[in-house]
Amino acid sequence: MSEPSQTLVQAARHNVESAWNSLLSEHQLALFSYARSLTGDREAAFDIVQETFSRAIAHIGGLRDDGRFASWLFGIAHQCCVRHFRSRRRRAALFDDAPGGEMDAIEGSEPDPSVALLSAERAESLYALIDALPLPQRSALLLHVLGDLSLEEIAAAASVPVGTVKSRLHNAKRSLRGLMGRSTS
Amino acid sequence: MSKTPREWLLDRDREALVRLDEIRGAALRDERATFAEVVAEFFRPNLPAWTLLAAAWIALLGAHLALAPYAGSGPEQAGRRPDLANLTLTTDETLSLLDPRS
Numbered sequence: 001m002s003e004p005s006q007t008l009v010q011a012a013r014h015n016v017e018s019a020w021n022s023l024l025s026e027h028q029l030a031l032f033s034y035a036r037s038l039t040g041d042r043e044a045a046f047d048i049v050q051e052t053f054s055r056a057i058a059h060i061g062g063l064r065d066d067g068r069f070a071s072w073l074f075g076i077a078h079q080c081c082v083r084h085f086r087s088r089r090r091r092a093a094l095f096d097d098a099p100g101g102e103m104d105a106i107e108g109s110e111p112d113p114s115v116a117l118l119s120a121e122r123a124e125s126l127y128a129l130i131d132a133l134p135l136p137q138r139s140a141l142l143l144h145v146l147g148d149l150s151l152e153e154i155a156a157a158a159s160v161p162v163g164t165v166k167s168r169l170h171n172a173k174r175s176l177r178g179l180m181g182r183s184t185s
Numbered sequence: 186m187s188k189t190p191r192e193w194l195l196d197r198d199r200e201a202l203v204r205l206d207e208i209r210g211a212a213l214r215d216e217r218a219t220f221a222e223v224v225a226e227f228f229r230p231n232l233p234a235w236t237l238l239a240a241a242w243i244a245l246l247g248a249h250l251a252l253a254p255y256a257g258s259g260p261e262q263a264g265r266r267p268d269l270a271n272l273t274l275t276t277d278e279t280l281s282l283l284d285p286r287s
Contacts, residue, residue, distance in 0.1 A: 017213055024212070028205040030191075033198045046204060053212035127197050145190050 009066040024053055027070060030146040031077050037131060037142055038081045048080040055080070071153035074143055078157045081139075129176060137172035140165050 005026070011019035031052055036045035055076050063072050130138060136158075143149045143157060151169075155162045188196070228235050 020213055021209065024209045025206075028209055029195050029198060029202060032201050032205055033194055036198060036201075037194075042201070046201075046208060049205060050208045050212065053209060054215065057212060126193065130194075142194070146194055148191070 005069065006066045009063070009069045013060055013063075013066075020057060023069065024056070027073055028053075031073065034074065034077055034142050034146050035081055038135065038139055039084055040131065044084055048077060048084060051080045052077045068153065070147055071149045071157060074147040074149060075153075075157035078139065078143070133172055133175055137168045137175060140168040141172040141176075144169060 005023070008019045008023050012023055028049060032045050032049050035048040035052075036042055039045055039048070052073065056073055059076075063069060130141065133141065139158060140154055143154045147153075149157065151162050151165050154165045154169075158165070
């Protein structure tokens with residue numbers, strides 16, 4: 001993170017509104033894009049961004065390193081996404097009419113990439129190809145690209161080992177290459 | 186001009202910026218209101234109890250001001266002096282009761 005941003009974070013710690021405004025403004029679109037790509041739901045993504053803002057403002061004291069504000073913020077957004085999947089799964093269990101496996105995917109086990117490969121055969125754009133990636137890979141890739149997070153920061157945000165993040169990123173890039181090859185052929 | 190992958194991804198959602206600005210503004214407004222809300226939330230659950238307590242304190246303050254010996258020295262205070270004398274006498278009597286030699 002650049003020096004001016006660290007100054008902003010320090011000001012935000014003292015509840016300087018203009019500092020918060022600048023910081024949140026700088027990251028809001030990337031946060032939304034991350035949440036929307038992960039959930040596939042625009043309204044849910046807006047809710048997640050709102051919750052992320054509120055939690056960030058309330059818990060800025062928990063940020064240990066001012067230089068890692070962005071990764072800390074994306075970590076909050078990631079946790080909000082996980083909560084979204086949890087509540088969706090609870091609702092699905094209540095009404096028993098919707099699938100609810102996304103949280104399992106984002107939190108741990110890797111779903112079969114071939115499912116994404118098959119559905120992506122009809123994809124027309126890079127966006128659709130990314131959306132077709134399995135959730136853990138999509139999450140790692142988007143945190144890396146949108147949030148500019150390092151491997152360690154992604155691992156911290158997703159509560160997984162660094163090796164798992166490496167593997168997910170590698171698989172995501174490989175899958176994308178394959179998907180792009182199939183969609184252009 | 187070529188774009189980075191990040192820019193490509195952000196471009197997809199750029200139309201959401203207006204609403205995101207509103208959400209950010211609302212979050213910051215909420216933060217401004219937090220202190221007042223905390224104070225309100227502290228008192229609201231037991232408002233009758235807090236009201237009674239406040240009334241009791243006001244009554245005590247009024248009694249304290251009315252009974253204080255230096256509350257006033259003007260002619261209008263003269264009528265209160267017998268009461269103060271009685272109060273002193275009562276205190277003396279109380280002390281004498283506590284004295285084991287009495």
